[in-house]
Amino acid sequence: MKKRIMLAILIVFSSLLFVLAACGNEAEKESDDTGSTGTETSENEKAAEENNEDSDKPYIAIISKGFQHQFWQAVQRGAEKAAEEFNVKITFEGPENESQVDKQMEMLRAVLDKQPDAIGFAALDSQASSPLLEEADEKGIPIIAFDSGVDSDIPLTTASTDNYAAASLAADKMAELIGEKGKIALVVHDQVSVTGAQRRDGFVETMEEKYPDIEIVDIQYGGGDHLESTNLAKTMMQANPDLAGIYGSNEGSAIGVVNAVRELSKEEQVTVIGFDSGKQQIDAISDGVMAGAITQNPEGIGYETVKAAVSAINGEEIPENIDTGFYWYDQTNLEDEEIQAAVYE
Numbered sequence: 001m002k003k004r005i006m007l008a009i010l011i012v013f014s015s016l017l018f019v020l021a022a023c024g025n026e027a028e029k030e031s032d033d034t035g036s037t038g039t040e041t042s043e044n045e046k047a048a049e050e051n052n053e054d055s056d057k058p059y060i061a062i063i064s065k066g067f068q069h070q071f072w073q074a075v076q077r078g079a080e081k082a083a084e085e086f087n088v089k090i091t092f093e094g095p096e097n098e099s100q101v102d103k104q105m106e107m108l109r110a111v112l113d114k115q116p117d118a119i120g121f122a123a124l125d126s127q128a129s130s131p132l133l134e135e136a137d138e139k140g141i142p143i144i145a146f147d148s149g150v151d152s153d154i155p156l157t158t159a160s161t162d163n164y165a166a167a168s169l170a171a172d173k174m175a176e177l178i179g180e181k182g183k184i185a186l187v188v189h190d191q192v193s194v195t196g197a198q199r200r201d202g203f204v205e206t207m208e209e210k211y212p213d214i215e216i217v218d219i220q221y222g223g224g225d226h227l228e229s230t231n232l233a234k235t236m237m238q239a240n241p242d243l244a245g246i247y248g249s250n251e252g253s254a255i256g257v258v259n260a261v262r263e264l265s266k267e268e269q270v271t272v273i274g275f276d277s278g279k280q281q282i283d284a285i286s287d288g289v290m291a292g293a294i295t296q297n298p299e300g301i302g303y304e305t306v307k308a309a310v311s312a313i314n315g316e317e318i319p320e321n322i323d324t325g326f327y328w329y330d331q332t333n334l335e336d337e338e339i340q341a342a343v344y345e
Helices: 002-034 038-055 070-086 101-113 130-138 163-177 194-210 226-239 251-263 279-287 298-313
Strands: 059-063 089-093 118-121 143-146 157-160 182-188 214-221 243-248 271-275 292-295 321-323 327-329
Touching (some): 059 101, 157 298, 182 226, 194 214, 214 226, 271 279
Parallel strands (some): 118 143, 182 243
């Protein structure tokens, strides 16, 4: 009798162990099927909490003219710094190159559909963007222009360099370096944006007004693409063997001119003046291939754009223009504290 009771207890105990093992395997299988682990669940929960926190913040959508140049990456850093300081959520995007007007319009269309609290916008083509800017205005979405202004009174302000004055300074430097005489040419990033027009006109009109012995023999537009700008600059130098100088109006244009001068071994014959900064331009100045350049304050542009957008959201008064400044830099002042704060690599 006693043996039967012990056998029954043993059978019941074994059955319990089997059931518990089966439950454990099932739980493990469910975990494998979902791909979740305890750590991943915790991370997902943390991300969800951050999204919930961001959803309560004012949303500012920022669309730049490009994304591939270090200039725009510096603008983004300034915008993110301001976003953290003023506790707002931002997105920052731009087309792959500065000739993609249609792509930029698609981006502007997409952010309008998200109903942001404000938009920061650097227009590739101020005319092409007018219908969408008018739609934003009708919806009560404040527009803050940056880098490149817009031929419209819809933007509440523009955070940018005084590009005409900066290009005029570039012209003075070119004239000084070539002895105020000779043939020169320009590689400009475009002729439809405000920055393109101002950086061309400021340079050209200063030359025409102040330096009668300097002849501008060619102006070409490379879309800010350094490969296209290289080809344009090479063609200029081949067509004008006595060319004394070339001015590149932005980072991509200037790098293209530098590359062309190197490829044709014209370092000792052609004076190169650039605009913007970036590692390749700084290296070219250090090497003596580029005489000097105008640098803006890209982080300041991004910061002031977000700051102005926050003021607009809060109904505060904003100045019509926000001048973010510019500097001439060359081998003599490249290491100065003031210049180091404005250049970027």
